[in-house]
Amino acid sequence: MSYTTHFLKFPDQDVFDAVASEVGYKFTREAQLDEDGNVIFPSSTFYSTNEVSGPGAIDLVGTIYNNDAVYEGFDDQGMPIFISPATPIDGYHVNICLRTDALLPLQFSQYIVSPAPVTPFRTFG
Numbered sequence: 001m002s003y004t005t006h007f008l009k010f011p012d013q014d015v016f017d018a019v020a021s022e023v024g025y026k027f028t029r030e031a032q033l034d035e036d037g038n039v040i041f042p043s044s045t046f047y048s049t050n051e052v053s054g055p056g057a058i059d060l061v062g063t064i065y066n067n068d069a070v071y072e073g074f075d076d077q078g079m080p081i082f083i084s085p086a087t088p089i090d091g092y093h094v095n096i097c098l099r100t101d102a103l104l105p106l107q108f109s110q111y112i113v114s115p116a117p118v119t120p121f122r123t124f125g
Contacts, residue, residue: 002100003056005124007113009091013062016092016111023105024052053102057124061093064121097124 049056
């Protein structure tokens, strides 16, 4: 079976969460408590394509950084001396991998990175 990776960029995680909820890709489990009200398992959120698009995967990449951190020289232990951090690339990045015969829900269409990255920051296996 072959798969297609869809590279998406949202303004922030809240927008992604809203769209993922709308299409049925976001799930929340309530905390499980014992008979005394103590938390056995805390509440959790997870993402899955299974219910809507079948087998696939969702990679919450998040913030991606440029390769522009500045280092200058080396300290007495041979480690580079840090001057300034890498700058973030705008957006909250998510990769969704679906079977080639499955359609990405239309609600994601405005967030597709086009053209797709030639050298993606992260990929699936």
